[in-house]
Amino acid sequence: MQNEIQGLKNAVPPLLQWYGVHKRQLPWRGTRDPYKIWVSEIMLQQTRVEAVKGYYVSFLEKFPTAEALARASEEEVLKAWEGLGYYSRARNLHKAAKIIARQGFPRDFEGVRSLPGVGDYTAGAICSIAYDLPCPAVDGNVLRVLTRLTADGRNIDENATRVAISRLLREVYPKEAGEFCQSLMELGATVCVPNGEPMCTLCPWQTMCAAHLSGREEEFPVRSEKRARKTERIFVYVLEREGKFALRKREERGLLSGLWEFPNAAEDESAAYGTVLAEKTAKHIFTHVEWHMTGYLIEAKEFFPRFLWVTPEEMRKNYALPSAFKAFKEWVK
Template structure:
C-alpha cells in the first residue's frame, strides 16, 4: 500500500482547519494552558474558559504569583483538579528558573507528561515530534491496522506515530502537522462511524482496506470502577451564607472549596455514623431526599446531603453567599447542592 503522506494531511488541514482560540499563537505559555485544559475536557467547554483564564493569568509570572485559592476558583467546574495544582507548581518552577526551550525541559516540570511536552514542543517550539493523544493513537492504530488492545499497544503506536518525523513536509511544519492530526481524529477518524470517504489518508489506511477501521483501536476490558460514598452538610446562616471548607491538597478535589462532610469510603454511611461529622452540633440537621452522583477517572461517588439553618456561623468560619459559592465550587459539589431545591427552608 502507499505510504501516508504528511503533505497530503497538511493540504487537507490547510483547506479546512478548525478555528480554535488557542491556534495562531506560538506562545509556549498559551499552548501549555490550552493543552492542560483540553485533557479530559471537551473543546466546546474549554473555549470560553481558556479566554477567561488568560484574562486573569495572562502569563506564567501572573500564574506563579497567584494564590492557590485564586487558581482553584478559576478552575472550578473544569474537573480533574490535579491539573490545576500541577499548573501552579510548574509555573512556580519556571519562575525559579526559565521557561523551557526543549521538549525534555517541559517534560521535567510537574504534571507535564509525554503528550503535553510533545504538543508544546511541536506547536510552540517547532520540534519534529508527534504528540500522541487519544485522537492520534486512534488514527495511527487504524492507519497501520494495529489490533493489539490498548493500553498495551501504546508503545507500538507511539513508535509508528514518530515515523512521520522522517518526512520533510512534517519536519517543515511540525506544529501544523500535530494540529492536523488532532483535527483528523476529532472530525473524520472519529471513535464511531469514521468518515473514511472524506479522509485524506484513506488509500494509505490498512484498517480501511481490511474493513477494520471502525473497530480500532481495540481496548482491553475495563476494570470495575471503585464505588465511593459520602455524606455532606449544608449549613446556611441568617444572611444566606453557606459554610464551606477547603479539601486537603492531596486526593480527589484537592484544594477545592467543598461542603464539610464525612470521608469518602466504599460503604454507604448510616445516619448514626454520619452524625458525628456534622460541622455544628445543636442545630436541626435534616437528611434531604435524593443522591448526587459524580464520576472521577476510575471512581464513582454517591453523596447524600443533610441541611440546616443557624442564625450565625462559627466565628472565623469560611463562608460565601449560596449563589457565589456555586460559582466557586467544583461540579461535584454543585450537583450536591442541587438537592437543596429552590425552596429550601429550615425545618
C-alpha cells in the first residue's frame, strides 16, 4: 500500500502541470459555484461533453440559481432538458433544488450525497471542485486511467476495485483537490481514452505508466463481459388532424417515465387511426435496450379523446419529447 501511495503521489505534479496547459475550455470550467458544478455533473452523466455544452449554458440562463430552479414547474424543467435524455436526472435536479432552496447547498460529502440523484461519483466531483475537499470522484474514466498507470489487473466493474482505488486516491489528494479531480477526468477524456487507443506520446505519465512501459496499454482496464442489449420493436403514430398533433404521457414508471410522446405500440395499429401519409424507420439506443421503430404519419380520422391534441407551436414550446422520437418530429409542422 505504501508503495502504491508513493507511486501515485509522484504522478500528481506532472498531471496538474499538464492540466494547467492542456485543459479544454469548457463552459463549466473555472466556476466554484456548487450549484453550477452540480448542474454540469448531472448533465455530463452518460452524456458527451459536446452535447452538454449548449444545454448547460441555456439551462443556467433559465435557472441561474437553485432557488430559480426550485420555483419552476416540472414541465418547464423537462422542456429545458428536452433531447438530453435520462429524464429522471432533470426530475431529481428539480426535487433537489427545492431542498437546496430551503437549506442552502450542502457543504460536505454526506450532505451533497444525500441530495436526490447524487451518487458517490457526483458528490465527490462537486465537493472536490467546489470546496477542494479530498473526495475522490471515481468513474469508469478514472478507473481506466489509474489501472493503466499502475498496471492493475483488478476488474473495474467490481465494486471492491472501485472502493480500493477511491481509498488510495484519498491518500494522495493534493490541496488543489478540484484541479486534481478535473485533471484525472481530462486525461481520461482526451489522452488515456478507451478502446485500447490511448495517446501515450501526449501523456504526462508516459515515463512512469506501468502499462505503457511494458507495452500492455490494451490489457487495461480489465472488465466483465458486457450484457447484450434487448431489442424492442415499436410502431410510432404521428397523428395529425386540422393542424393539431396527438401526444400522450407515458406511465410513471420504467423508461422515459411520465414524459410526453407520440402514441406508440408494440403492434402495428396504423390502420385503426386513419390514412397513412408517410412511413419511415428509425433506431434509438438506450443503455439496456434498443428501439427499432417504424413511424407513420397519419391523417387521423377523429380527435381521439385519449390523446392531447396540440399545435406544432405548442409542442415546440411546452412539451418535452424524448430524443428517441426525433426522427418522427420532423413531420410536425
